[in-house]
Amino acid sequence: MAADEGAAVLETNNDGPKIPDKKKTKFDVIIIGAGPSGYTAGIYCSRAGYDTLILSGILPGGQLVNTTEVENYPGFENGIMGPDLMIDMRKQSQRMGTTIIDDIAVDVDFRRAPYKVLTGSEEYESRAVIIATGANPKKMGITGEEEFSGKGVSYCATCDGPFFRNLELIVVGGGDSAIEEATFLTKFATRVHVVHRRDELRASKVMQERAMNNEKIQFHWNSEVIEINGDEKMQQAVLKNLKTNEEKTIKVGGLFVAIGHQPNTELFKNQIDLDDEGYIVLKNKTHTNMEGVFAAGDVHDRSYRQAITAAGYGCMAAIDVDKFLTENADK
Incomplete structure (x- = not known):
């Protein structure tokens, strides 16, 4: 399901959203997904100076938008509502300069750089991609x-x-x-x-x-x-x-x-390595088998599945992206 035709790209700075620029389609980093891992990756990538796009989907926030009180995320003595935590993460990522578009990726092309990510209304390009599409409980x-x-x-x-x-x-x-x-x-x-x-x-x-x-x-x-x-x-x-x-x-x-989870990886079949259950197979740290394509959170993590670990993976993926882009700056 795609967003309305001609959906705007919201460019941001430390003061919040700017005037939409519909023509901007090329970025340093594209992050697909907007749960704890996606937003954290956005914070780190933007803070490192990279022009970063998050494609959040139509209902951003991951599984936490359906969660009531979150007691075990550090920093909130009295807990926080799941949707409120996601709103705060989104605002923090935007404050760092991340562009966030509430649209769904419908196709990708990781065969060569620049990598392409398509929505129902636009085609975006980037030098690196972080997949943070998460998993849904069965x-x-x-x-x-x-x-x-x-x-x-x-x-x-x-x-x-x-x-x-x-x-x-x-x-x-x-x-x-x-x-x-x-x-x-x-x-x-x-x-x-x-x-x-x-x-x-x-x-x-x-x-x-x-x-x-x-x-x-x-x-x-x-x-x-x-x-x-x-x-x-x-x-x-x-x-x-x-x-x-x-x-x-x-x-x-x-x-x-407790009958299992389904990773949201249908989009990436025949593009990157997946295991028999559809989880992304990591080659090293957060690297997939495709150079320049990384993964973070429940999309590869079948063991922990916590907001805090997803955020941690988002941080790791962003640091790995920074190293990759630095080493390949002249390519």
């Missing part, structure tokens, strides 16, 4: 999931677990991530129900044993959650046994979906 697609997202339904136990103290919780999934999250949540919950479609876990043996020996964890085998109910917040989940078709309702205060 969803169950059941009744109540969207309605209670952020109101009991979560996709990150590390992020949201402390908000669910003294409640019974559900974790959906059977892999390492699901069992790790279930074990983590026992620090706060009175009981954690692990709902898995099979009769055995896919998690590593060590993690399985740890969970099996935890008296707070209860397993529901050959089962799936088919519906989530509640008033203002989630209060119940309906489980179905896939062998007997028997349904039962359990009262819980939260549900954590």
Whole structure:
């Protein structure tokens, strides 16, 4: 989906936006994506003196725009709302001089420099590219999931677990991530129900044993959650046994979906190396296999998936870009 035809490029300086210049299409650095990694990369690239463009997409801010209170991002003693954190990062990047366009990249050409990034209305060129398109958690697609997202339904136990103290919780999934999250949540919950479609876990043996020996964890085998109910917040989940078709309702205060993530890399197939799950394969640090093309954040990070680590990767990618552009200044 493209933005309106003729979308303006907002040039910025330390005082904020200038008059739009629709003709500017060539930059030193193009950053695709505007979550914590993209905005941080913009801050560092612009501060280093590079003419930097962020293509943020139509709904900039990444997963944090759907997050309520963020307690674990350093510097905010009383926490901060996810959308507010993203707005502040955006303004800071603009203050450093970054051009930000709320448009979607629909095609790229990394075969040779200058690299090309196309939106529905314009073609942009740059000497280096940072991919910061992130990843989205896989969803169950059941009744109540969207309605209670952020109101009991979560996709990150590390992020949201402390908000669910003294409640019974559900974790959906059977892999390492699901069992790790279930074990983590026992620090706060009175009981954690692990709902898995099979009769055995896919998690590593060590993690399985740890969970099996935890008296707070209860397993529901050959089962799936088919519906989530509640008033203002989630209060119940309906489980179905896939062998007997028997349904039962359990009262819980939260549900954590841990069935994997989908990196937003469809655009980069046949352009750079991706692994079997679609994550960007890094050659060295933040470098992809294409010289001058870098990656930052959840688009390659399958392990941490935190705002602070994404921002860290954005910083690293920008520093790597600086080194690359300096070394190739005469090319």
